Amino acid sequence: MQERLSLDFEKPILELEKKISDMRDFAAGANIDMNGEIISIQTKMNKLREEIFSSLTRWQKVQLSRHPRRPHSSDYIELMTADYMELHGDRCFADDKALVGGFAKIDGKPVLIIGQQKGRDTKQKLYRNFGMMHPEGYRKALRLFRLAEKFEKPIVILIDTPGAFPGIGAEERGQAEAIAKNIREMSVLKVPIIIIIIGEGASGGALGLGIGDRIYMLEYSWYSVISPEGCAAILWRDAAMAPQAAEALKLTSEDLLELGIVDKIIKEPPGGAHNDYKEMAGNLKKEIIETLTELEKVPVDELLQKRLEKFRGMGVYREQEE
Amino acid sequence: MEWFKKAKDGLTRQEKKEIPDGLWSKCSSCGEIIYTRQLESNFWVCPNCKYHFRITSRKYIKIILDKGELEEYDANLESMDPLKFKDSKKYTDRIKAAQAKSGLKDAVICGIGLIDSIKVSFAIMDFDFIGGSMGSVVGEKIARAIERAIRHDMPLIIVSCSGGARMQESILSLMQMAKTSALLAVLAEKKLPYLSVLTNPTTAGVMASYASLGDVIIAEPKALLGFAGPRVIQQTIGQDLPPGFQSSEFFLEKGFLDKIVDRSQLRDTIILLLKYFQR
Ligand SMILES: [Zn+2]
Numbered sequence: 001m002q003e004r005l006s007l008d009f010e011k012p013i014l015e016l017e018k019k020i021s022d023m024r025d026f027a028a029g030a031n032i033d034m035n036g037e038i039i040s041i042q043t044k045m046n047k048l049r050e051e052i053f054s055s056l057t058r059w060q061k062v063q064l065s066r067h068p069r070r071p072h073s074s075d076y077i078e079l080m081t082a083d084y085m086e087l088h089g090d091r092c093f094a095d096d097k098a099l100v101g102g103f104a105k106i107d108g109k110p111v112l113i114i115g116q117q118k119g120r121d122t123k124q125k126l127y128r129n130f131g132m133m134h135p136e137g138y139r140k141a142l143r144l145f146r147l148a149e150k151f152e153k154p155i156v157i158l159i160d161t162p163g164a165f166p167g168i169g170a171e172e173r174g175q176a177e178a179i180a181k182n183i184r185e186m187s188v189l190k191v192p193i194i195i196i197i198i199g200e201g202a203s204g205g206a207l208g209l210g211i212g213d214r215i216y217m218l219e220y221s222w223y224s225v226i227s228p229e230g231c232a233a234i235l236w237r238d239a240a241m242a243p244q245a246a247e248a249l250k251l252t253s254e255d256l257l258e259l260g261i262v263d264k265i266i267k268e269p270p271g272g273a274h275n276d277y278k279e280m281a282g283n284l285k286k287e288i289i290e291t292l293t294e295l296e297k298v299p300v301d302e303l304l305q306k307r308l309e310k311f312r313g314m315g316v317y318r319e320q321e322e
Numbered sequence: 323m324e325w326f327k328k329a330k331d332g333l334t335r336q337e338k339k340e341i342p343d344g345l346w347s348k349c350s351s352c353g354e355i356i357y358t359r360q361l362e363s364n365f366w367v368c369p370n371c372k373y374h375f376r377i378t379s380r381k382y383i384k385i386i387l388d389k390g391e392l393e394e395y396d397a398n399l400e401s402m403d404p405l406k407f408k409d410s411k412k413y414t415d416r417i418k419a420a421q422a423k424s425g426l427k428d429a430v431i432c433g434i435g436l437i438d439s440i441k442v443s444f445a446i447m448d449f450d451f452i453g454g455s456m457g458s459v460v461g462e463k464i465a466r467a468i469e470r471a472i473r474h475d476m477p478l479i480i481v482s483c484s485g486g487a488r489m490q491e492s493i494l495s496l497m498q499m500a501k502t503s504a505l506l507a508v509l510a511e512k513k514l515p516y517l518s519v520l521t522n523p524t525t526a527g528v529m530a531s532y533a534s535l536g537d538v539i540i541a542e543p544k545a546l547l548g549f550a551g552p553r554v555i556q557q558t559i560g561q562d563l564p565p566g567f568q569s570s571e572f573f574l575e576k577g578f579l580d581k582i583v584d585r586s587q588l589r590d591t592i593i594l595l596l597k598y599f600q601r
Contacts, residue, residue, distance in 0.1 A: 174578045175548075177578050180532070181535070183504070184504065203487075225487045255493075316491075
């Protein structure tokens with residue numbers, strides 16, 4: 001069996017997995033029945049996995065969100081939709097490869113689906129700019145949102161970014177303006193919008209696509225004002241303090257549900273989304289279909305009023321009476 | 323919906339005597355030693371090199387508004403610590419220290435003021451309070467300032483000065499960008515003018531939300547403006563940044579700013595714009 005890319009805390013589980021696979025091979029080769037032993041190791045493995053995954057630290061969850069085998073936007077689009085037609089470009093400067101999107105059918109229902117896209121190998125990672133968008137990406141998204149609005153199609157947005165790209169060209173072309181404008185315009189788009197954080201949700205880079213009627217998070221995704229590394233570099237003056245920063249930032253799906261920022265956590269298969277793409281995509285698809293059915297019944301005025309109220313109500317402060 | 327309670331509090335009454343800056347001030351740009359009184363009458367701009375000293379929100383109120391007065395609202399909002407955030411310091415301690423240092427409750431003052439007798443909803447940020455960072459309080463007060471403009475049919479003026487969203491409130495800070503920008507969409511529908519004034523620095527979460535959404539955006543000269551911090555960009559691309567990168571002048575050149583305005587002209591420029599936008 002090929003050595004699979006894995007995280008440190010996954011290793012004991014993978015060792016047992018390998019043991020099971022070796023026993024299967026051996027049993028088949030020697031033509032003997034080892035089912036009893038195999039089942040007992042499987043039980044042991046499941047128990048171990050449950051133990052490890054039930055006590056993950058926030059930093060470990062961040063690592064899972066960045067797992068080298070974690071499904072990306074394009075994987076979900078492929079597994080959840082039919083007749084996907086990708087559309088390109090912002091009609092202004094370029095086609096941002098860190099964002100993919102177009103029209104597709106989910107369970108026969110036409111939608112606009114867009115997502116931040118990371119690469120798997122080095123070449124693809126560079127091509128996708130590690131999922132970090134430039135202003136033209138946000139403008140491409142807005143162009144597609146307007147198309148969806150014009151033709152009354154709901155919008156599904158998959159968020160997975162370590163942040164908007166911090167570079168010279170990005171600043172020259174107005175990264176801040178592009179994000180700000182998306183936030184404002186998305187708040188009044190006259191079609192249902194579902195946001196799903198599938199991996200990393202870093203800062204304005206995520207929020208620039210993050211305004212909608214429902215915000216869901218996959219179990220092992222994170223969403224925060226800054227990445228743990230960025231926070232550690234500024235507040236601890238040491239990026240190596242990222243695990244501490246991750247704890248302090250309260251950035252997991254459970255944290256955000258508790259803070260009332262997200263509406264729902266979408267469960268991942270045992271061991272994380274990378275262990276079973278099909279099951280993960282299936283869970284996600286089911287939620288999207290249910291939510292679309294629900295949102296489509298809401299009159300547009302009410303939809304927009306509720307969307308405004310949703311974000312209007314976010315924040316925690318104290319106000320003393322005079 | 324009653325989103326804000328009126329918390330009338332005449333700022334002039336409450337304002338503490340600012341600690342004298344000393345008889346003489348040194349320009350941090352050209353090194354010129356300036357008589358502080360002269361600097362004050364020159365809008366805190368170096369007479370030698372035009373360097374704009376960073377000034378407090380209260381000084382801006384004096385410079386921009388009629389009689390230097392603001393009828394302050396929402397003065398009693400204070401940050402909480404919903405995440406129990408702690409790095410080298412506890413967030414609650416940072417807030418206390420910032421309050422003691424600045425005499426402010428948080429990083430923005432909001433209210434209603436007159437500019438050449440035109441009533442405006444006015445918000446002014448203050449860098450002295452944790453780098454002008456936006457947490458729940460700043461977001462809520464800006465949101466109420468926008469709603470106040472809508473309710474009373476007034477123009478909105480926000481003077482920004484901020485390093486961005488406040489990390490210690492994590493996702494709650496990020497969502498203030500959404501809260502404020504969404505309300506600006508409502509303001510735009512009402513066709514009420516919004517003037518965004520950028521001072522040194524205006525970056526990150528504030529720049530990527532309301533600061534970038536003015537009908538007209540003006541900035542003081544040589545302010546640091548942008549999305550990402552210069553150090554982060556430098557580290558990412560592994561090379562030195564070109565001179566003047568992310569300055570007001572750069573922003574104007576790239577098309578993201580309408581005008582660079584000397585502080586001495588700020589009030590007159592705002593008045594002229596408000597008159598153009600009157601119907
Ligand atoms: Zn000088």
